[in-house]
Amino acid sequence: MNMHGIVQPQPFTDEAQPEDRPSRLYELLRIYRWFLLIVILPTLLVAVYFFLIASNQYESRADYVVRRTDSTVQSGDGFAQLLGFNLSGSATTPESHLVSDYLLSHDAVARLRKEDQLVERFRRPGTDWLSRLWSADPTPEKLLSYYGGKVAIKEDADTGISELHVHAFAPEDAYAINRKLLALGEERINQLNERTFHDEVASAARDLDESSNALSVAQEVLTSFRKGHADIDPEGSGKAQIGLVSTLTESLVAARARLHAMDGVIGPNAPQYRAAAGQVRALEAQVAGQSNRIAGSGPSIASSLGDYENLVIRRENAARRYAAVAAQYDHARAEAARKQLYLVRVVEPNMPVKSLFPESTKIVLTVFFGLVLAYGIGWLLLAGVREHSI
Numbered sequence: 001m002n003m004h005g006i007v008q009p010q011p012f013t014d015e016a017q018p019e020d021r022p023s024r025l026y027e028l029l030r031i032y033r034w035f036l037l038i039v040i041l042p043t044l045l046v047a048v049y050f051f052l053i054a055s056n057q058y059e060s061r062a063d064y065v066v067r068r069t070d071s072t073v074q075s076g077d078g079f080a081q082l083l084g085f086n087l088s089g090s091a092t093t094p095e096s097h098l099v100s101d102y103l104l105s106h107d108a109v110a111r112l113r114k115e116d117q118l119v120e121r122f123r124r125p126g127t128d129w130l131s132r133l134w135s136a137d138p139t140p141e142k143l144l145s146y147y148g149g150k151v152a153i154k155e156d157a158d159t160g161i162s163e164l165h166v167h168a169f170a171p172e173d174a175y176a177i178n179r180k181l182l183a184l185g186e187e188r189i190n191q192l193n194e195r196t197f198h199d200e201v202a203s204a205a206r207d208l209d210e211s212s213n214a215l216s217v218a219q220e221v222l223t224s225f226r227k228g229h230a231d232i233d234p235e236g237s238g239k240a241q242i243g244l245v246s247t248l249t250e251s252l253v254a255a256r257a258r259l260h261a262m263d264g265v266i267g268p269n270a271p272q273y274r275a276a277a278g279q280v281r282a283l284e285a286q287v288a289g290q291s292n293r294i295a296g297s298g299p300s301i302a303s304s305l306g307d308y309e310n311l312v313i314r315r316e317n318a319a320r321r322y323a324a325v326a327a328q329y330d331h332a333r334a335e336a337a338r339k340q341l342y343l344v345r346v347v348e349p350n351m352p353v354k355s356l357f358p359e360s361t362k363i364v365l366t367v368f369f370g371l372v373l374a375y376g377i378g379w380l381l382l383a384g385v386r387e388h389s390i
Contacts, residue, residue, distance in 0.1 A: 039375050053130075055132070057131070057357035059166065059352055061164065062164045065346055067344060068340065068341055096162055103151070103184065115180070118143070121170070122168070132169070151166050174352055175349055175350070175351045182343075196340070196341075200339070201332045204329040204331075207329070208322075211325040215322045217318075222314075222315050225311055
């Protein structure tokens with residue numbers, strides 16, 4: 001008894017006549033019809049397409065790694081130390097994922113479409129209809145979907161190296177797209193660096209400008225005060241004035257002592273006595289006048305010195321704040337510089353020479369064995385159903 005789709009061994013004799021061969025061939029085709037339709041025919045169609053019709057595709061590959069300025073290496077070989085990543089654990093950074101996502105995003109596709117004739121490169125004359133980009137003006141979504149089948153990025157979690165693979169129908173197209181993508185990645189890194197630098201330094205720079213302006217205003221007010229009082233150093237002038245009063249006072253005390261010594265010895269009308277008395281009166285007038293300049297009811301050194309000292313204190317406070325903010329600004333700049341990112345090209349894009357895709361033999365064999373497996377599973381299910389129906 002013959003099962004559906006399975007050939008039972010038949011005795012073969014040399015007595016079969018030539019006129020029986022067509023009928024035998026028909027019988028074989030009838031017995032194997034489902035296997036031929038499900039397995040052989042699709043495999044033949046796939047083989048015809050990939051071996052005779054499918055256009056050659058060329059691959060350009062480049063390797064890169066994204067690292068920080070402050071990257072440190074705990075262990076690893078010399079090459080890893082040169083690139084600045086760690087082989088002791090996962091070296092893949094969020095920045096690497098960011099660059100990969102950007103290069104596979106609609107933003108990168110739009111840039112390539114505008115600046116690098118992406119659509120035209122995927123519609124080269126002579127490209128087979130199934131492989132090429134069908135529309136000359138595709139929607140961004142369709143172009144992104146097609147682009148995703150031609151560009152791939154593989155990230156190595158151990159080394160942090162990302163592999164950029166680009167497929168195209170001409171070697172120069174694959175090479176040009178690969179180079180443009182690396183340039184876009186570097187541009188994106190630079191934009192991130194600028195944003196990071198701005199976020200880190202902008203606030204400190206504003207504080208530095210404010211403190212610098214405050215210091216300038218304090219210095220201008222102090223200078224105006226000095227000009228208005230015609231005194232470059234009121235504090236020094238006050239000390240000098242106090243010293244002068246002290247000297248005059250000492251002279252006054254000495255003159256009074258001499259005058260007191262003359263009492264009872266020389267008459268008040270004596271020339272010497274009148275001279276000594278005049279000297280005492282003159283010194284008293286000078287002491288009174290100079291003392292009034294120091295702390296009188298009108299404009300005095302004491303009042304102006306108080307204002308001057310307040311201005312000096314304001315300037316010193318502004319100078320200290322400026323020094324502190326300047327140190328903070330320098331620290332912010334150093335931190336921003338430490339966080340700078342770099343896209344290091346480990347392997348430059350290559351100009352492909354030989355077509356490596358599509359992998360026709362691999363694809364045809366995969367289709368064949370896949371269909372055989374599906375056919376076998378289907379036959380077993382059908383045989384089980386028949387067995388239970390008996």
